[in-house]
Structures are given as C-alpha cells and as structure tokens.
Amino acid sequence: MLKALISHRTEFFSFLFLIILFLSALFGPYLYPVSPFEIHVQKILLPPSLEHPLGTDLLGRDVLARILYGAKISLQVSFVAVGLSLVLGVSIGAIAGYYGGLVDQIICRIIDMFLCFPTIFLILAVIAYLEPSLTNIMIVIGLTSWMGVARLVRAEVLSLKEREFVLSARLYGVSSARIILRHLLPNAVAPILVSASLGMGHAILIESALSFLGIGVQPPTPSWGNMLIEGKETLEVAWWLSLFPGLAILLTVLALTLISEALQDILNPKRK
Amino acid sequence: MLLTLWGVLTISFGLIHLAPGDPLSPMTEFNPKITPEFRERLIKMYGLDKPLHERYLRWLKGVITLDFGVSFSIDQRPVWDKIKERLPITILINSLALVIILLISIPVGVYSAVHAGTFRDRLITIFTLLGYSMPSFWFALLLMMLFGVKLGILPISGLHSSVGYEEMSFFEKVLDWAKHLIMPLLVATFGGIAGIARYVRNSMVEVLESDFILFARAKGLPERKVLYRHALRNALLPLITILGLSMPGLIGGSVIFESIFGIPGVGQLMWQAVLSRDYPVILANLVLVSVLTLLGNFLADIGYALADPRIRTGGRT
Numbered sequence: 001m002l003k004a005l006i007s008h009r010t011e012f013f014s015f016l017f018l019i020i021l022f023l024s025a026l027f028g029p030y031l032y033p034v035s036p037f038e039i040h041v042q043k044i045l046l047p048p049s050l051e052h053p054l055g056t057d058l059l060g061r062d063v064l065a066r067i068l069y070g071a072k073i074s075l076q077v078s079f080v081a082v083g084l085s086l087v088l089g090v091s092i093g094a095i096a097g098y099y100g101g102l103v104d105q106i107i108c109r110i111i112d113m114f115l116c117f118p119t120i121f122l123i124l125a126v127i128a129y130l131e132p133s134l135t136n137i138m139i140v141i142g143l144t145s146w147m148g149v150a151r152l153v154r155a156e157v158l159s160l161k162e163r164e165f166v167l168s169a170r171l172y173g174v175s176s177a178r179i180i181l182r183h184l185l186p187n188a189v190a191p192i193l194v195s196a197s198l199g200m201g202h203a204i205l206i207e208s209a210l211s212f213l214g215i216g217v218q219p220p221t222p223s224w225g226n227m228l229i230e231g232k233e234t235l236e237v238a239w240w241l242s243l244f245p246g247l248a249i250l251l252t253v254l255a256l257t258l259i260s261e262a263l264q265d266i267l268n269p270k271r272k
Numbered sequence: 273m274l275l276t277l278w279g280v281l282t283i284s285f286g287l288i289h290l291a292p293g294d295p296l297s298p299m300t301e302f303n304p305k306i307t308p309e310f311r312e313r314l315i316k317m318y319g320l321d322k323p324l325h326e327r328y329l330r331w332l333k334g335v336i337t338l339d340f341g342v343s344f345s346i347d348q349r350p351v352w353d354k355i356k357e358r359l360p361i362t363i364l365i366n367s368l369a370l371v372i373i374l375l376i377s378i379p380v381g382v383y384s385a386v387h388a389g390t391f392r393d394r395l396i397t398i399f400t401l402l403g404y405s406m407p408s409f410w411f412a413l414l415l416m417m418l419f420g421v422k423l424g425i426l427p428i429s430g431l432h433s434s435v436g437y438e439e440m441s442f443f444e445k446v447l448d449w450a451k452h453l454i455m456p457l458l459v460a461t462f463g464g465i466a467g468i469a470r471y472v473r474n475s476m477v478e479v480l481e482s483d484f485i486l487f488a489r490a491k492g493l494p495e496r497k498v499l500y501r502h503a504l505r506n507a508l509l510p511l512i513t514i515l516g517l518s519m520p521g522l523i524g525g526s527v528i529f530e531s532i533f534g535i536p537g538v539g540q541l542m543w544q545a546v547l548s549r550d551y552p553v554i555l556a557n558l559v560l561v562s563v564l565t566l567l568g569n570f571l572a573d574i575g576y577a578l579a580d581p582r583i584r585t586g587g588r589t
Contacts, residue, residue, distance in 0.1 A: 008582070014289075020295055039374075053410045081489070090484070108274065109276070109279065110279070112276055112279075113279035113280050113283055114283065115517075115520070116276065116280050116283075116520070116562040116565045116566050117280070117283075117520065117558065117561070118520035118521065118524030118561050118562070118565060119520065119521075119524055119561045120524040120525075120527050120528070121523075121524060121527065121542060121557065121558055121561050121562075122287075122558070124527065124542060124543070124546045124554070125287060125288065125546075125554050125555070125557075125558045126287060127546065128545070128546040128549055128551070128554050129288065129551075149322065203407065205405075207405055208406065208407055208409075209408070209409055209528055212409045213409075213527070213528070213531055213543060214547065215547070216545055225409075228410060228413060231413060232413055232416075232532075235413065235416060235417050235420075236421050239417065242410075242413045242417060245410075246407060246410030246413065246414070249407045249410060250402075250405055250406055250407065250410070253405035253406075253407070254401060254402065254405035256405075257401055257404055257405050258401065258497055261401075
C-alpha cells in the first residue's frame with residue numbers, strides 16, 4: 001500500500017507534509033526555540049521578518065512558534081477524537097452487522113437519529129454544559145462522529161459474514177468475538193482507514209471552528225482556531241495574523257483529504 | 273419518521289439532562305443578589321425539583337405546543353418568540369444557498385466529467401478539493417479582508433445598513449440586503465459547491481461508462497441528448513439522497529457565518545446562548561435544527577420517489 005501511495009505524486013507530497021507537520025509538532029520547540037507564550041510589549045504586531053518569520057501578534061508573541069504549538073494541539077485533537085470515534089463506530093457497527101435482526105434494526109435507527117443533528121449544534125450544546133477545554137473538545141468531537149464509521153463497518157461485516165471462511169470458523173466453534181476481531185474486521189481495515197483520515201481532517205476543522213467561536217481551546221493556549229480571533233480583530237493592520245494560521249489548517253486538512261482520496265483509489269480500482 | 277422524531281427529542285433531552293453541571297449555576301454563581309431562598313424559587317419555577325421522568329414528559333408536552341420555556345437571559349422572553357423572529361432569516365439564507373449550490377455545482381460537475389482526465393478537469397478537481405478542505409470561517413475572514421477592508425465595496429456585518437435604512441425606497445432596500453448577503457452566501461455555498469460538484473462528477477463518470485450510454489451513442493443520438501437525457505438523469509438520482517444528507521452540514525454552517533457576519537439568525541442565537549449558557553434556548557435550538565434536518569430528509573425521500581420511476585411504479589406492478 002505504501003508503494004502505491006508513493007506512486008501518486010500529490011499524495012506522496014501530502015504524506016510528506018503530514019510527516020513534517022508531525023515531526024515539527026513534536027520537535028518544533030527544539031528546532032525553533034522561541035516561546036509561544038512569552039509577551040514582548042515592544043514587539044507588538046511586527047510584520048514577518050528574519051527575526052520573526054511569520055510576524056508577531058497583539059501581545060508581541062511569535063506567530064511561527066504559536067503555529068507550531070497549534071500543530072501539536074490540532075494533531076492531538078484529531079488523533080484522540082478519531083481514535084474515540086473509531087472505537088465506538090467499529091464496535092457498534094460490528095455488533096449491528098454481525099448479530100443482525102432486531103439488534104441491527106435498533107442500532108440503525110439510533111444512528112439515523114444521531115445523524116439528524118447538525119454536528120456543530122450537537123457539539124455546542126454539549127460544550128455548553130462542560131467547561132470548554134481541550135480534553136472536553138476531543139471527547140465531544142469523538143462522541144459525535146462515530147456514525148459514519150459504524151455504518152461502514154456494519155455494511156462490510158454484513159456482506160462478509162455469510163462467506164465460507166466465516167462459516168467454517170463458526171463450525172470450528174470459534175467464538176463470536178473472535179470471529180469479529182480476527183476474521184471480519186481485518187477485511188474492513190481499508191475503508192476504515194479512508195474514513196479515519198477524512199475524519200481527522202474533519203476533527204481539525206471542527207476544533208478550529210469552535211476555538212474561533214471562543215468555545216474551544218481557550219487562550220493563552222494557542223490553537224490555529226483561536227489565533228484567528230486575533231486575526232479578525234486586526235484584519236485592517238495585520239494580514240499575517242489571519243493568513244498563516246488559516247493556511248496551516250487548510251494545508252493540513254487538504255493533505256488528509258488527498259490521502260483519503262488516494263487510499264480510496266487504491267482500494268477501489270473502478271474509480272478514476 | 274415519527275419514531276425518529278421522538279428519538280431525536282429524547283436524545284436532546286437526555287444529553288442536556290444527563291450532562292454533569294448545574295443548569296442554574298451561570299445564573300446564580302456570580303450574582304450576590306441571589307439568596308438561597310431565591311434559588312429554591314428558581315428551581316421550583318423551572319421544575320428542577322421534579323423527578324426526571326416527570327420533567328421529561330412535561331418538556332415533551334411543551335415541545336409539541338412550541339412552549340420551550342423562558343430564556344435565562346436578562347430579557348426573560350419565551351424561547352419560542354426569540355427563535356420565531358430569527359428563523360425566517362436562517363431559512364432564507366439556507367434555501368438561497370441550496371439553490372446556488374445546485375445551479376453551480378451540477379454544470380461544473382458535468383463539465384468536469386465530460387472532460388475527464390483533461391487539464392480542465394484536473395483544475396476543477398483541485399478547486400473542489402480546496403473547497404472541501406477550506407475552513408469556512410477562515411474563508412469568511414479572507415473575504416472580509418479583500419472586499420470589506422482592501423476594496424471596501426461590501427459591508428462586513430449585519431443584514432442591512434443601520435444608518436438611513438428607513439429612508440430607502442423598496443428597491444434600494446433590496447439592493448442593500450443583497451450587498452449584505454453576498455459574503456455570507458459565498459461562505460455558505462462554497463463548501464457545498466465543492467462537495468456536490470465532486471459528487472456529480474464521479475457519479476457522471478461512472479454512468480458515462482455504462483452500457484446504456486454506449487448503446488445510446490451507438491444509436492447515433494446527438495451527444496447533447498446522450499448527456500442530458502440519458503446520463504445526467506441517472507447520475508443525479510443519488511444526488512437527492514446526498515442533498516438530504518448534507519442538510520445538517522448546511523444548517524450547521526449557519527452558526528459559523530451568522531456569528532462572523534453578525535446576522536441575526538438561529539445560528540447566531542445558538543452561539544450567543546452557548547456563550548451565556550442559556551440552556552432553554554440551547555435545547556430548543558438543538559431540537560429545532562434537528563427537526564429541520566429531519567424535514568429535509570423527508571423531502572429528499574419524497575423527491576427520490578418522484579424522480580425514480582422504479583419506486584414510483586413499484587406499488588402498481
């Protein structure tokens with residue numbers, strides 16, 4: 001799969017971009033040892049220069065350092081939220097598909113109901129009751145985005161469970177849990193990966209939107225979304241405050257989308 | 273449909289009432305004027321002393337009669353009144369957005385599919401992927417920077433001018449509204465255009481490869497007829513379902529562009545309610561948008577049945 005991924009040029013670059021992003025989120029503070037929190041009153045709103053490659057913000061903080069810190073936040077959100085939604089979605093979907101009948105019907109109904117809520121409204125409603133914090137955001141995004149994966153896994157399991165290899169496993173007396181885990185789910189890994197990489201992009205978009213609306217990651221912790229709040233306030237004087245954090249979001253989500261497209265192409269040769 | 277509606281209502285109620293936290297705390301916590309006795313009265317007033325199932329039934333009855341209780345905010349107006357005056361704006365913008373999305377995305381998608389593999393197709397693909405990955409609030413910021421600040425030709429907030437609006441003639445008023453709506457509509461539509469165009473393209477490419485298209489071409493039908501009479505019809509059928517499914521996303525987007533552009537719609541109300549923890553308003557909004565979505569899906573189902581002859585005649589064979 002990795003080989004095929006490399007043969008797609010654009011997708012290869014997206015992959016590379018994400019790896020660089022990941023590494024810079026991890027090692028950024030060592031490679032670029034400027035504090036994202038330190039306030040310099042005499043350096044307010046400096047445009048990009050050699051000393052501050054992406055300029056400084058309203059409190060004289062270095063924008064590049066803050067974007068690097070924001071990368072860490074965004075990646076953290078996307079990994080935890082998608083991880084949570086995968087665990088939920090895969091287990092619920094597998095149960096529905098494997099057991100079928102009434103269980104399946106009930107689960108499908110519940111999925112339909114959850115899909116009726118515009119995600120952002122659902123998240124806003126829950127956040128209103130909890131404190132808006134990084135941990136809560138991650139959990140809430142995860143808890144409200146498992147439905148797609150659940151449907152996917154259900155369909156996959158449903159189509160596989162009548163096949164001979166499952167039947168023979170059952171004849172050997174293999175337990176249901178083991179059949180699901182060892183024989184059915186490995187066959188569904190590919191579509192799960194596609195939806196996971198799309199889901200990561202989605203989680204990053206939602207987190208940044210929430211932070212931009214003031215209901216997500218709270219300042220002074222920098223996130224790409226809440227950096228743009230300052231960008232909006234200084235729209236007339238400091239273009240760099242609006243441009244760079246947004247660009248970071250766009251490129252990251254684009255890379256994730258391209259990778260999921262590539263995965264889909266590789267998995268489904270019918271599509272071009 | 274009714275079962276789903278009931279489920280949606282129950283999930284909303286459950287989410288809000290099972291979540292940790294005291295719903296009265298934002299009202300009482302920082303207000304020294306509120307004595308424990310007054311707090312007791314508040315609890316009684318909102319029925320918070322009743323057991324959960326009783327509150328649930330009372331609330332459900334309220335929802336059916338559009339009685340969502342009273343807002344926590346200072347004006348203490350009935351929640352439904354607050355929503356009622358904002359609902360038309362949100363519905364107007366979202367319906368306009370939907371029409372624009374369809375008008376642009378379908379031709380673009382078809383064009384892209386007909387020219388599949390060419391440079392132009394790739395260009396469109398790049399555009400749609402960009403649109404798909406673009407954070408809408410950032411797009412809004414860029415638009416404001418360009419049209420509002422740099423060029424100074426479009427107003428950046430509100431629905432109409434605040435100064436001199438009353439003196440305008442009807443025509444001027446319409447123009448004024450239109451000017452205020454351009455940027456919000458751009459923000460509301462670009463994601464949808466990208467998504468639907470991409471969908472139409474892929475679906476069209478697949479249809480164009482099928483046997484009946486080959487047959488239609490072999491019959492010597494003009495290409496235009498092949499495309500629009502035979503291919504497009506089949507490619508658009510699943511689009512109806514996709515439209516139904518994308519309703520929540522469209523309505524959800526209202527929160528973002530209404531907050532940014534200061535448009536007094538339901539999305540902005542939701543945002544303000546969350547910031548001030550106005551729980552009755554939040555709950556009512558959640559119910560409302562999910563019911564709107566449900567309605568959208570229902571209409572999509574009907575549309576699908578009307579458009580697909582296989583379902584339409586299904587009962588009669």
